[in-house]
Amino acid sequence: MLILTCPCCGVTAEETEFHGGGEAHLKRFGPGSSDEDFHDYLFSKVNPKGVHLERWRHNYGCGKWFHAARDTVTLEVYGTYPAQTTEPPQDIRDAITAKRPGWSWREFS
Amino acid sequence: MSTRLANGGRFLDRARALEFRFNGKRLTGYEGDTLASALLANDQMLVGRSFKYHRPRGIVASGAEEPNALVGMGEGGRFEPNQRTTTTELFDGLTCASQNHWPSLDFDVGAINTKLGRFLPAGFYYKMFIHPRPFWKHVYEPFIRKSAGLGKAPTERDVDTYEHFYAHVDVLVVGGGVAGLLAARSAGQSGATVLLIEQTPQWGGRAPVDGGAVDGKPVDKFVEEVTAELDAMPNVTMRSRTMGAGVYDHGYALGYERVADHRPGAAGPRHRLWRIRAGRIITATGAIERPLSFAGNDIPGVMLASAVRDFAVNYGVSVGDRTVVVTNNDDAYRTAIILKEQGLDVPVILDARVLPQDSALMAEAKALGIRVMMGHAISSVKGGKRVTGVEICSQAGEGAVLETVDCDAVAMSGGWSPVVHLWSHCGGKLTWDEAQACFRPDVDNPPTGADGEGFVIPAGAANGALRLGDVLADAHAAGAAAARAMGAERKTSDAPQAEAQDEAPMAPVWMMPNGAGYKKRAKAWLDYQNDVKVSDVRLAAQEGYQSVEHAKRYTTLGMATDQGKLSNINGLAILSDALNQPIPQTGTTTFRPPYTPISLASIAGEARAERFQPLRRTPMYDWHAEHGAYWEPVGQWRRPYCYRKPGESIEDAVQREVKATRESLGLLDASTLGKLMVKGPDAGKFLDMLYTNMMSSLKPGRCRYGLMCNENGFLIDDGVVARIDEDTFLCHTTTGGAESIHGHMEEWLQTEWWDWDVYVANLTEQYAQIGLVGPKAREVLAALTASDVSAEALPFMAWTDITLGGMQARIYRISFSGELSYEIAVKASEGRALWDLLLATGDAHGVTPYGTEALHIMRAEKGFIMIGDETDGTVIPQDLGLNWAISKKKEDYLGKRAQARSHMTDPNRWKLVGLETTDGSTLPDGAYISAEGENANGQRNVQGRVTSTYHSPTLGKGIAMALVLHGPDRMGEVVEVPHIGGKITKAKIVDPVFFDKDGEKQNV
Amino acid sequence: MSDAASALPGAEFSGIVKVREAGLQGMITLRGDLADATLKKAVAKAGGQDMPGQRKANMDEQGGVAWMSPDELLILTPYDEVEARIGDLAKALAKQPHMAVNVSDARALFELSGEGARVREVIAKLCPVDMSADAFGPGDFRRTRMAQVPAAFWMSDEGTLRIVCFRSVAQYAFDLLRGAAAKGGAVDYF
Known part of the structure; x- marks a missing residue:
């Protein structure tokens, strides 16, 4: 059972206080989008072995969504950051690079 | 014979004799005995029968690794099977019985299996019972079930209580032998917070038995001093009778405290499950001695040398x-x-x-x-x-x-095998120690934690340091290293020095004698409890089971309640030999928690009986309970399905409630409906995205029914939205949807439209809401308020705030029944008062409280859909004829894009219609509407399914709603609905609105 | 007001600590920009206390203010004064996006009192929170999970802890607390 630090209320708590929300940084495709874009948005999720950026909600705590940069193999948590962003902030990227040089995830590296 | 010695027994208090019963026999032991030692003191070497061959079984070990000496303990509400006598503390009045024999332990008919042993080799069951196929269900399975299992399951409810406890520490030390004590000491001296747990009641582990000296003192004395030292350290907590059961991700560990097993009936919990979060975990779990494989090594009286000692x-x-x-x-x-x-x-x-x-x-x-x-x-x-x-x-x-x-x-x-279980639980790797012929932790490949660093540190014998001197140095260093990793670096005392005899190296012996033939191998036991012999493992290898995991399952080696603590290494050595490969190449099976079995009740903790799960109650719950409520669980809520009068059937009660409401006045506790307040300058824009229809155009003071879909286009919730003021909306959700739709709103606001000025609050429980429903509703309402509640002042789909019987109330004139209907919301704290007031005032009109089933029937008579009945996560609003509630003007709403996908616009999607049985009967729930022909699996083709079905008291016949292929185009057509068992009911496709199509009753 | 009833009026239990339902308590959920000076002023007036820091609560006998999330506060007032305070907040914050709603009746409030270590133990049996004095004490405010329901608590002093949950699960919460506080259940940990 993981422990995560919620960047919104600052608490470090066990996984039962949180709820996983799948892949982070999804770009929404709405009416007018191509079938292919919409299909990818809805269904094509990455499931990497290694560095992963994912969404969590602190649903038994402050109720806020946030993002976590985590390693799915070692379970290391490189950092968590607020959900109000379209890309991982530089300090998070640096923290990942320090441990996993040359990493990439979707369009980010 | 086995007997009590005149002297010795460092755990015993010989002044305190205890009486206990084994198989009805009255025996005595002493305070400090385990059940096993007390049985042996009474010359009771034979304590059970093995699983397969019913061989006589005696005590083999003295601790957690014991495979044989399992008994049924206690009586009635405290009976528990398969209790290990070597880890059971003796107490006065203990009652236990041996297992897996009939008629008696000494004479067991099942022992015939041992004579048939050569016909029951590994894989016998798989080979024997596969043919003929039908025999499995009727002959083999019932027979095998009867002989399955060791102990008997308890029949009475457990009378004890159990609990969890969350502890957070820098360093958890598992094991209270000299290694654990020393690791805890150096970690504690460094300044870390330490929790030290030990499965037995005593500190010191094996070392005092094995002898030697530490810093010039006997081990006993040293243990006493270190224990006292730890006890005095404010940052160190020690718990005996607490086993490290499992190690999990990110420094999570379970400790299993047997609080009252040795004093049953004492106040407080029987077991306490410690849910520990530690920065570092030191596994000072010692080592377990291995048996030798020789013919007859299972005969009672053959024991581990360490156990004898x-x-x-x-x-x-x-x-x-x-x-x-x-x-x-x-x-x-x-x-x-x-x-x-x-x-x-x-x-x-x-x-x-x-x-x-x-x-x-x-x-x-x-x-x-x-x-x-x-x-x-x-x-x-x-x-x-x-x-x-x-x-x-x-x-x-x-x-x-x-x-x-x-x-x-x-x-x-x-030889000895380090206890690597806890190291391995979360992925710690092992390495083969050639000199000691054992697996020990590969400290370069530990399980990693949230910080990416290894979080488990093995210490002492558990790390392969089997000599006292090595144990002390290793454990002392482990404690300091764990503390240092947590930032605690104060100076520690020096590692103590041991004096112990030098030992000659051991030599691995996996079969005794080396050239033992089949006859001997077939009598050389590996797994005592499951009856797996050297010959079985060799057979498995011969038959191609090369993977240790496969061989394990094929032979059942290590699959008994002891999980192979004695047998695994010997077994895989035999397998390796048979496969002609080195042991590390064969590898080990997976170590899984718990280390030894723990009670299921301790895992459940407080979650039993009335605390099994939260039961949500409305403010009127007690009234319902006192008035014959037949409960229906709706999520975690309990809602009255109907209210039964004395002697009344459920069906009759429901029919009565519908009729009374349609004819005069009904009362519904609608408090469970979700009530979400959405407020802010962008609230209208936000709701336009969430609902399929337009909410921003709603006028303050008015209500509108709305549908909500997810991004996949499927219908997830519906309800009435009231606009409170320019910036504020009150969205009603379904009972089950309150929390999930609140979460849905927050998710979109926080993660997609975070620049929109909107706040959401879940006010579901702030208000008690009561439906006042029926032709007399207005009359009753008017009698309770000075405000004008006439049709003109409060028309259909309007709301108003009034004072009602001295309470501030908000009245929504909405209807889910097709009747003149008001939903009245007051503060939850006044809910019961309002309920009582409406009952008293409505009395003149025979006011009738009604439950969820009457609610369902009335909505079905009106053709209103119900989320969860007409929808199942694959239904879109268009399927339900709700196109009128889908805005054509809006460029976007959640689900709009998905509803344009080809499958969603397919004209062959099943569509909502009504069904009326031709014989007036009621269709079965969930029935299919059959079509011509059969599918590829030989099943009848279908062309639709029933989503709701009721007997309508209003119409006096069976009505149903169904999703049917091209349904709306087939009005009047008669279709066939098969029941389970083959009976067929004919039903006519009709408009789903069965009653008061023009809404004359609700619009008065 | 005369007919208003809390979730479990008079519910009480005495074990290793005393557990009691604390009756009707005025509670306001305020959402808005917590860094805004006007809002800070309005909060101080409504709650009688200064704006608390992250995961803190400023409380006294009359009421107080607790930090719920980066854009949410819980303001405690006497039950009868909630509507008036909300009116004040609405006036003071008229020019900025915010939400102030009465949630007094949506909640149940329990009080644990007794020896500090025992009070901490009762919570540590039910909530996955480090209840050691180094990690949590008077002035702190924690929202978490109590067994299977959301809850929030704070200590007004070392021997008194108040815990809020939803009203509908008041009986469940009381049963949990009663069980955790049962006689013979002292853990002797803190």
Whole structure:
């Protein structure tokens, strides 16, 4: 059972206080989008072995969504950051690079 | 015979005699005994029967690794099967019984299996019971089920309580032997917070039994001092009777505290499950001695050498008058020496090794006059329910008997295996230690934590440091390292120095004698509980089971309740030998928590009986309960399905409630409906995205029904939205949707439209809401308020705030029944008062409280859909004829894009219609509407399914809603609805609005 | 007001600590920009206390203010004064996006009192929170999970802890607390 630090209320708590929300940084495709874009948005999720950026909600705590940069193999948590962003902030990227040089995830590296 | 010695027993309080019962026999022991030591003290060596062959089974070990000595403990609400006697503390009045035999332990009919043993090899069940196929269900399975399982399941409800406890520490130390004590001490001295847990009631582990000295003091004395030192440290907590059960991700560990097993009936919980979060976990879990594989090694009286020693030193129990010691290492000599010192006879030590010179322990044994035979082994053990002697042979040969020695006990030692379970639970890797012939933790490949660093540190024997001196140094360093990793770096005292005898190296012996033939291998047990022998593992290898995991499952080696603590290493050595490959190449099976079985009740903790799960109650719950409520669970809520009058059936109650409401006045507790307040300058824009229809155009004071879809386009919720003011909306959701839709709103606001000025609050429980429903509703309402509630002042789909019976109330004129209807919301704290007031005022009109079933029937009569009935996560609003509630003007809403996908616009999607049975009967729930022909699986084709079905008291016949292929185009057509069992009911496709199509009743 | 009833009026239990339902308590959920000076002023007036820091609560006998999330506060007032305080907040914050709603009746409030270590133990049996004095004490405010329901608590002093949950699960919460506080259940940990 993981422990995560919620960047919104600052608490470090066990996984039962949180709820996983799948892949982070999804770009929404709405009416007018191509079938292919919409299909990818809805269904094509990455499931990497290694560095992963994912969404969590602190649903038994402050109720806020946030993002976590985590390693799915070692379970290391490189950092968590607020959900109000379209890309991982530089300090998070640096923290990942320090441990996993040359990493990439979707369009980010 | 086994008996109590006149002296010795460091755990015993001989002044306190305890009485207990085994198989009805009255026996006595002492305070400090385990059940096993007390049984042995009473010469009860035979304690059970094995699983498969019903072989006589005696006590083999002295601790958690014991495979045989399992009993049914306690009576009634405290009965529990498969309790390990070696880890059960004796208490006065303990009652237990042996298991897996009939009619008695001494004479067991099932023992015939042992004679059939050669016909019941590994994989027998798989091979035997596969043909003929039909026999499985009717012949084989019932037979096998009857013989399955060891102990009996309890029949009564557990009378004890159990609880969890969350602890957070820098360093968790598992194991209270010298290694654990020292690791805890250095971690504590460094300044870290430490929790030290030990599964037994005593501190010190094996070291005091094995002897030696630390810093010039006897080990006993040293343990006492360190324990006192730790006890005095404010940052160190010590818990005995607490087993480290499992290690999990990110430093999570479970501790299993047996609070009251030794004092049943005492106030407080029986078990406490410690849910520990530690920065670092030190596994000081010691090592377990391995048995040797020789013929007859399962006969009661054959025990681990360490256990024989433990029983003598700790409990003052001799397991036999004449004990033969058989070993491949020096440690077993300690047993021989101690027995000899106790005045017992050790006729011979059989040492499989051939050494150039005597080690210190060997010399000591010889000096005591014990005969030592190097290079010798046991050819076979003699005896049935008890050892009577051993036949001696050369280890090197095939087992030709050189000599027979009478004895009543055999102490065996095949070397030691570090307890790596907790290290391995979360992914710690192992490495093969050639010199000690054991797996030990590969400290370069530990399980990693949230910080990416290894978080488990093995210490002492658990790390492969089997000699006292090595244990002390290793444990001291482990404690300091764990603390340092947590930022605690204060200076510690120096590591203590040990004085212990040098030991000669052990020599791996996996089969005794080395060249044992089939007959001997078929009597050499590996797994005592599951009856797996050396021959079974060799057969598995022969039949192609090369993976250790497959061989394990095929033979059931290590799959008994002891999970192979004694058998696994020996078994995989045999497998490796049969496969002609080195042991590390075969590898181990997976170590999974818990270390030893823990009670299911401790896992449940407080979640039992009324605390099993939260039960949500409305403010009117007590009234419902007092008035015949037949409850329906709706999520975690309990809602009245109907209210039964004395002697009334459920069906009759429902029909009565519908009729009374349609004819006069009904009352519904609607408090569970979700109420979400959405407020802000962008609230209208936000709701336009969430609902399929337009909410921003709603006028303050008015209500609008809305549908909500997810991004996949599927309908997820519906309800009435009221606009409170320019910036504020109150969204009603379904009962089940309150929390999920609140979450849905927050998710979109926080993660997609975070620049929109909107706040959401879940006010579901702030208000009690009561539906006042029926032709007399307005009359009753008007009688309670000075405000104008006429049709003109409060028209259909409007709301207003009024004072009602002295309470501030908000009245929504909305209807889910098709009747004139008001939903009245007051503060939850006043809900019961309002309910009572409406009952009193409505009395003149025969006011009738109604439940969820009457609600469902009335909405179905009106053709209103219900989320969860007409929808199942694959239904879109268009399927339900709700196109009128889908805005054509809006560029976007959640689900709009998905609803344009080809499958969603397919004209062949099943669509909502009404069904009326031609014979007036009621259709079965969930029934299919059949079509011509059969599908590829030979099943009848279908063209639709029933989503809701009721007997309508208003119309006096069966009505249903259904999703049917091209349904709306087939009005009047009669379709067939098969029941389970083949009966067919005919039903006519009709408009889903069965009653008051023009809404005259609700619009008055 | 005369007919208003809390969730479990008079519910009480005495074990290793005393557990009691604390009756009706005025509670306001305020959402808005917590860094805004006007809002800070309005909060101080409504709650009688200064704006608390992250995961803190400023409380006294009359009421107080607790930090719920980066854009949410819980303001405690006497039950009868909630509507008036909300009115004040609405006036003071008229020019900025915010939400102030009465949630007094949506909640149940329990009080644990007794020896500090025992009070901490009762919570540590039910909530996955480090209840050691180094990690949590008077002035702190924690929202978490109590067994299977959301809850929030704070200590007004070392021997008194108040815990809020939803009203509908008041009986469940009381049963949990009663069980955790049962006689013989002292853990002797803190």
